[in-house]
Amino acid sequence: MFKLIEKIFSWCYPLFRKWGFGDTISAYLSLIINILILSVLVYFIFLFFRFLLSRIMEIVAKRTHTKFDDLLISNKTVMYISHLIPLLFIYKSVPIILKEYNYWEGVFGKLIGIYIILLLLWIVRTIFNALRDHLKCMPEYSDKPIDSYIQVIMIILWMVGVTVIFSEVFEIKIEKLFATLGAISAIILLIFRDTILGFVASIQVSVNDMVRIGDWITMDKFGADGDVIEINLATVKVRNFDYTTTTIPTYSLISDSFKNWRGMQISDGRRIKRHVLIKSSSVRFIKNEELEDLMKIQLITDYIIKKKTEIEKYNLQNNIDKNLSLNGRHLTNLGLFRKYITKYLENHAGLNKDMLLVCRQLQPTSQGIPLEIYVFSKDKQWENYEYIMSDIFDHIIASISYFDLELFELPSQGKGVFVED
Incomplete structure (x- = not known):
């Protein structure tokens, strides 16, 4: 396939030379024409795959009983995937178009590679968001701190993605980069202190069943007296009975005292x-x-x-x-x-x-x-x-x-x- 693309992109230069243009002018004119051709091809590829994937997902969503595929559509996962396919086409086409421009080929190749990594992370994020919404619709998971776990996974994936991007930009081997990060781990722990504490607290809260979404809790230290509406990695949101919202650090649930009224709510009086x-x-x-x-x-x-x-x-x-x-x-x-x-x-x-x-x-x-x-x-x-x-x-x-x-x-x-x- 890419041999055919190479033939399509290589016809301009001989044509301009045949018309009597110099080597430099022929090269620039050929580059401009090739970029225009690539843009048109990429646009039609994007339209085709967006239509194709959307239709496939709509058919699948209608024929299945699960709501997960509907949530994938509502979280725009299909749209981002349709962006990824033409981007991969561009990534493979850049060396062909810029084969006479080694410097620009490296620059654009790295930029498109970075964009692909970021887009992949964004696609994974939309999939996890759809999974989160799906689990919250299930009674056995509706009161669990799903947001905390999704956030931890995404933080790890973003760290891996940023590491790969640095490795690509500065042409450093990933092994050496991880060794460097290990050396500055103390600084990393200091930066992500609240995140780490929140992650540990989320696990303890979930394992010990201390708080669920929907529980009525009272925490005088933070002026909280109402229902828990969200539990994520860093904070717990409480909607008070006066309809104000109190935000409590997640790790405060295990370091400070609070009252959970769930026992009363599930009792007989x-x-x-x-x-x-x-x-x-x-x-x-x-x-x-x-x-x-x-x-x-x-x-x-x-x-x-x-x-x-x-x-x-x-x-x-x-x-x-x-x-x-x-x-x-x-x-x-x-x-x-x-x-x-x-x-x-x-x-x-x-x-x-x-x-x-x-x-x-x-x-x-x-x-x-x-x-x-x-x-x-x-x-x-x-x-x-x-x-x-x-x-x-x-x-x-x-x-x-x-x-x-x-x-x-x-x-x-x-x-x-x-x-x-």
């Missing part, structure tokens, strides 16, 4: 852990005559009857002096209120009864006695979760007065309320 402060001075024993009114509260009617019988039996058996409430056993308003809240929580439709459900008293403080609710809501969606939690505490605060208890509040600083802008 979302925890509610909150307390109210009961004023200590309002806690007291309940008198027998008060129990008649409290027995009207249906949730604890059976409990009061049972405890009342049990206490009276104990006090009678032990000959307790009932003139003083401190003697013997008695119900307290706080204990009875705690039992009422437990029964209320057990009957609440929004809570998961198969998970921990506790109404407990914490260590008393200078601000009162904390009464904590520790339960799990069935609905884990944020707004519904907040509604369930507010509904529970609305009821708790409203029902405190029925047990003659008081919430702790800081004393007012005056009759008016001062609001600072």
Whole structure:
């Protein structure tokens, strides 16, 4: 084939010599004509192969169920390959056209060789991008840091490509060039420090399953509180709930502390852990005559009857002096209120009864006695979760007065309320 091309490109010079032009003018005119012919040939070769490859890929894409070939088309892989074929034709044709110009033949040969290497790297990049998009569409890989691995592979390929380009331009053997790079490896490690740390972190994050795309994470150091939308070699992008985006260095996920809410999201409930402060001075024993009114509260009617019988039996058996409430056993308003809240929580439709459900008293403080609710809501969606939690505490605060208890509040600083802008 290239013998035919050589004959096509060699007919100009004898023709111009036959017409009486000098050797130099004939050579330049022949070179210009050959370049024009080469340009036309390359253009038609490009059009032909672009049409051919596009048609082939379209037919393949229609007949296959996989989306990978569609992604190759959308990432313009076919277009770049159609550029590569005429470029290879030019690379083979340059020595024929410039055989009388050794210097320019070497220069253009190197430039086209560099362009071919860069184009090959770009084609590989589009293929990997298509592979990345394809894997992200698969459920088993959608939450994996595919971008990090693709970036590492491309960095290695770009380093190899740049090494080959230097070898071609300066005519240095690749073995010697790699030996030189080995000698300056400390500088290379310093330059690519973040990349290396990010690569190691990406592997550890993936292997240990610390973070997936779509996870809700909280990292106070960087002000991140939202869903992970991207994990790549250098950074992790988090879309916060206020729709801002926080960028976190990938290696910070293994060097710093963060909270991943995935365990809550895949569990059967979302925890509610909150307390109210009961004023200590309002806690007291309940008198027998008060129990008649409290027995009207249906949730604890059976409990009061049972405890009342049990206490009276104990006090009678032990000959307790009932003139003083401190003697013997008695119900307290706080204990009875705690039992009422437990029964209320057990009957609440929004809570998961198969998970921990506790109404407990914490260590008393200078601000009162904390009464904590520790339960799990069935609905884990944020707004519904907040509604369930507010509904529970609305009821708790409203029902405190029925047990003659008081919430702790800081004393007012005056009759008016001062609001600072």
